[in-house]
Amino acid sequence: MEKQLTGTLAxxxxxxxxxxxxxxxxxxxxxxxxxxxxTYYARSLGYEFKPQDDEDTNLTTMQPxxxxxxxxxxMYWSLSVAMFSVGGIISSFMVGFVAxxxxxxxxxxxxxxLAVVASVLxxxxxxxxxxxxxxxxxxxxxxxxxxxxxxxxxxxxxxAPVKYRGALGALxxxxxxxxxxxxxVLGLDFLLGNEDMWHLLLGLSGVIAVLQSLLLPLCPESPRxxxxxxxxxxxxxxxxxxxxxxxxxxxxxxxxxAEKEEAMKEAKVSLLRLVRSSVYRQQLFVALMMHLSQQxxxxxxxxYYSTAIFHKAGxxxxxxxxxxxxxxxxxxxxxxxxxxxxxxxxxxxxxxLGGMCLxxxxxxxxxxxLSTYSWxxxxxxxxxxxxxxxxxxxPGPIPWFIVAELFSQGPRPAAIALAGFCNWTSNFVIGMFFxxxxxxxxxxxxxxxxxxxxxxxxxxxLRVPETKGKTFEEIAALFQKKTAxxxxxxxxxxxxxxxxxx
Numbered sequence: 159m160e161k162q163l164t165g166t167l168a169x170x171x172x173x174x175x176x177x178x179x180x181x182x183x184x185x186x187x188x189x190x191x192x193x194x195x196x197t198y199y200a201r202s203l204g205y206e207f208k209p210q211d212d213e214d215t216n217l218t219t220m221q222p223x224x225x226x227x228x229x230x231x232x233m234y235w236s237l238s239v240a241m242f243s244v245g246g247i248i249s250s251f252m253v254g255f256v257a258x259x260x261x262x263x264x265x266x267x268x269x270x271x272l273a274v275v276a277s278v279l280x281x282x283x284x285x286x287x288x289x290x291x292x293x294x295x296x297x298x299x300x301x302x303x304x305x306x307x308x309x310x311x312x313x314x315x316x317x318a319p320v321k322y323r324g325a326l327g328a329l330x331x332x333x334x335x336x337x338x339x340x341x342x343v344l345g346l347d348f349l350l351g352n353e354d355m356w357h358l359l360l361g362l363s364g365v366i367a368v369l370q371s372l373l374l375p376l377c378p379e380s381p382r383x384x385x386x387x388x389x390x391x392x393x394x395x396x397x398x399x400x401x402x403x404x405x406x407x408x409x410x411x412x413x414x415x416a417e418k419e420e421a422m423k424e425a426k427v428s429l430l431r432l433v434r435s436s437v438y439r440q441q442l443f444v445a446l447m448m449h450l451s452q453q454x455x456x457x458x459x460x461x462y463y464s465t466a467i468f469h470k471a472g473x474x475x476x477x478x479x480x481x482x483x484x485x486x487x488x489x490x491x492x493x494x495x496x497x498x499x500x501x502x503x504x505x506x507x508x509x510x511l512g513g514m515c516l517x518x519x520x521x522x523x524x525x526x527x528l529s530t531y532s533w534x535x536x537x538x539x540x541x542x543x544x545x546x547x548x549x550x551x552x553p554g555p556i557p558w559f560i561v562a563e564l565f566s567q568g569p570r571p572a573a574i575a576l577a578g579f580c581n582w583t584s585n586f587v588i589g590m591f592f593x594x595x596x597x598x599x600x601x602x603x604x605x606x607x608x609x610x611x612x613x614x615x616x617x618x619x620l621r622v623p624e625t626k627g628k629t630f631e632e633i634a635a636l637f638q639k640k641t642a643x644x645x646x647x648x649x650x651x652x653x654x655x656x657x658x659x660x
Contacts, residue, residue: 166400171326173373174313175333177266177306180273180366182337184299188239190345191356196235199289205231234289241293243586245300250578253308254571258387262313262380272302273367281361308578315562316380317401320629324498327559332491339484386418416631417566427569429576440637441564444622445577448557451614453584455514456607457549459592460542486543490550502626503556507618510552515611517545518604525601563625566634
């Protein structure tokens with residue numbers, strides 16, 4: 159009898175999302191010790207620099223540096239933050255190649271070499287030129303995370319039972335926010351976010367990489383990769399039984415056979431063919447818009463404002479309030495894990511985006527009247543927490559795993575790579591240009607996100623199908639219906655023609 163959840167499946171998912179945990183840790187770890195690291199950079203470069211004694215902050219902001227800080231120091235710090243995203247942008251294009259070259263498991267194993275090297279460079283930063291070693295380490299870690307953020311959802315999406323695919327897929331985002339929260343807590347001054355221990359804080363993610371390297375060899379390879387990509391039926395059956403227990407695998411094999419036949423018709427789908435082909439245009443448009451809605455929702459801008467708002471509200475230690483936001487982030491990602499296979503992806507995206515739109519209105523009202531009514535700061539604080547809650551209910555976790563659901567085996571690696579590139583690039587754009595937009599718009603800056611969120615909500619309502627409980631073939635059929643009246647055979651012939659021309 160088929161078991162939906164087994165110990166082997168739990169181990170495989172846990173081992174995979176350790177890569178997501180590293181991603182979250184890498185995102186958050188640079189924020190808390192900002193002033194400490196800047197001070198150390200200044201000393202190594204021969205500058206006299208002392209951090210300002212304003213409120214403690216747990217976030218790296220792009221605010222203009224004081225005139226007393228040398229331009230070179232500002233440049234090195236900006237590179238220390240930005241190279242993480244640059245590394246992710248570059249490597250996101252390689253997800254498909256790494257996933258198909260030697261498989262999902264071996265791909266994740268090899269990537270850990272990058273993570274360990276990056277951690278060693280940052281952990282030993284005090285022994286050399288700290289700015290060079292940290293920047294190099296952050297670039298390598300970003301390169302690792304760009305690949306990992308594609309491989310992890312792909313592997314989980316392929317091994318998860320249909321009934322639990324959404325919940326298991328959402329664990330990727332849950333691990334990310336847990337990683338951010340861990341980095342925020344460890345980054346407190348009395349723990350590792352001080353002058354003596356900051357380098358260990360940056361290098362600690364290497365421990366996660368070592369743990370994952372020990373666990374991954376115990377996990378089966380993706381049955382879909384073994385059967386559809388390599389044609390190894392017996393190994394695919396063994397893998398299915400390890401994941402689900404002893405049962406008749408004929409139904410799963412038949413489904414994969416159908417998908418394999420479709421993949422053979424599709425030939426090899428490269429990034430360029432994926433973009434140019436009308437067969438996948440609807441799925442690709444939805445996938446990219448889902449990732450754009452995640453990054454351009456304003457979530458990073460909310461975090462940018464949170465510490466200042468908490469300070470104005472009279473919070474003595476804004477850093478602890480920010481950690482509170484991180485804790486809420488984690489709790490409601492867990493709620494999303496529980497709800498996603500019950501309420502459905504589309505429903506949660508609509509609730510999340512719509513709720514965030516209303517919260518952005520509340521943020522705008524709170525910021526505009528903050529100087530007039532002191533109690534407006536509490537309106538803004540409430541809007542921040544509710545904004546984060548709505549984000550983690552839908553737009554946070556769902557875009558990561560829904561891409562794997564929207565595409566069949568042939569175009570899936572290329573689609574995940576392109577969606578990852580879109581996500582990382584959007585993240586970088588927000589980080590680089592939001593401070594300039596905020597300086598121009600002032601307290602009305604969140605009106606931009608109100609408009610964007612309303613647009614994303616409308617798009618989700620009109621164009622995003624529900625994928626809950628559906629097989630990959632059933633999901634593909636939803637989009638084939640939308641491209642009617644053009645016959646499917648005609649579309650397939652176009653693909654075959656494109657393959658022969660290539």
